[in-house]
Amino acid sequence: MNSLNTSEASSDPLLHLLSTPIPETLWHYTDLNGFRGIVTGNAIHATNLRYLNDREECEHAWSLARKILLDLLPEEVEECQPQRVRPLVFSEFDGIFSRGILAPDNLSLFTASFTLDGDQLSQWRGYSYGSAGISLGFDLTNVRLIPAAVADRPTLFAPCVYSDTQKEALLRRFVESYFKVALRCALDIADMPTVLKNAEEGFKKEPHRTQQQVERELLDGALARAKEQVPVAVRKLSMNLLNVSALLKHSAFQEEKEWRFVLPVFPGMDSPPEIELRTKSRTFVPYIQYSLLRNGVFPLKEVILGPGSEGDLAISAVRTFLKSQGLEHVRISQSHIPYRSW
Numbered sequence: 001m002n003s004l005n006t007s008e009a010s011s012d013p014l015l016h017l018l019s020t021p022i023p024e025t026l027w028h029y030t031d032l033n034g035f036r037g038i039v040t041g042n043a044i045h046a047t048n049l050r051y052l053n054d055r056e057e058c059e060h061a062w063s064l065a066r067k068i069l070l071d072l073l074p075e076e077v078e079e080c081q082p083q084r085v086r087p088l089v090f091s092e093f094d095g096i097f098s099r100g101i102l103a104p105d106n107l108s109l110f111t112a113s114f115t116l117d118g119d120q121l122s123q124w125r126g127y128s129y130g131s132a133g134i135s136l137g138f139d140l141t142n143v144r145l146i147p148a149a150v151a152d153r154p155t156l157f158a159p160c161v162y163s164d165t166q167k168e169a170l171l172r173r174f175v176e177s178y179f180k181v182a183l184r185c186a187l188d189i190a191d192m193p194t195v196l197k198n199a200e201e202g203f204k205k206e207p208h209r210t211q212q213q214v215e216r217e218l219l220d221g222a223l224a225r226a227k228e229q230v231p232v233a234v235r236k237l238s239m240n241l242l243n244v245s246a247l248l249k250h251s252a253f254q255e256e257k258e259w260r261f262v263l264p265v266f267p268g269m270d271s272p273p274e275i276e277l278r279t280k281s282r283t284f285v286p287y288i289q290y291s292l293l294r295n296g297v298f299p300l301k302e303v304i305l306g307p308g309s310e311g312d313l314a315i316s317a318v319r320t321f322l323k324s325q326g327l328e329h330v331r332i333s334q335s336h337i338p339y340r341s342w
Helices: 006-011 013-018 032-041 059-076 082-098 121-127 164-190 192-198 200-205 211-245 251-256 311-324
Strands: 026-030 043-048 109-115 134-138 156-159 258-264 276-280 283-291 300-305 331-334
Touching (some): 013 156, 013 164, 013 211, 026 032, 026 121, 032 043, 032 311, 043 258, 059 164, 059 211, 082 164, 082 211, 258 283, 311 331
Parallel strands (some): 300 331
Antiparallel strands (some): 026 134, 043 109, 043 283, 109 258, 134 300, 156 258, 276 283
């Protein structure tokens, strides 16, 4: 996304989120192996969403969206046999997460995380593997100018959302759009006995048509409309949820002040990225590389070594490495936090 219409962004919560001004410096915590790979590859490593440390990734968005749908339903079906309408509305919605693109076996969403705080104890502990890692300060203010090489990928870059009120505002727009279509089709089918009863007068006027023919035509029409309209609404909802789900975080993670790249990977997409693997504990973690080069410039501006690093010796080694990569201008310092990991 290169630019956003101001008035459109103000009325659309998602566009408003995606137009959030990018801070001058955003930080990425990693270990030394990750640091070397990022710099030598001029790319950030985006991890498959299912392998991140928040166990509720994506499930959090699903539970919030489903609650909104439940809240909407009673308002519209007080006298319309909710026991028949509810399954029709929810079967397609739940299918997005059980058999659609957000199902655990199908989810192919990669994210790379940054934060506003480059020297925070909880993040050294959580992401730098014993506090001896490194925090990388990037200038990502031009990152929304997506390079042509990845223009076919619907990449998002935005701050994470921790406020429940803001999450609901983002999701409600998508859910209501789907709900209107699904409810209309569900009511057509669920209310068919009433429709057929009202059509009985037509049998008398058209003696050449049997009651069974009229019933079949009316039911077939309702089913055809549902078959045509609901899948379109489901696809639209699925794509919106796919994009926004990775930006919705549990409030317990609020102190991380996280920004994220969101990179969906689809079967059949042009120039799909190569999915690579790294080891973590007792498993492999899938990731892809996303280039940070802009006009041939790698936007690394500062690095902070973790509180468990080897002081001046570590700083000297990092300086030598950066110089070998043509990054002599990068500032180097060590964390001011007096923390030992042993």
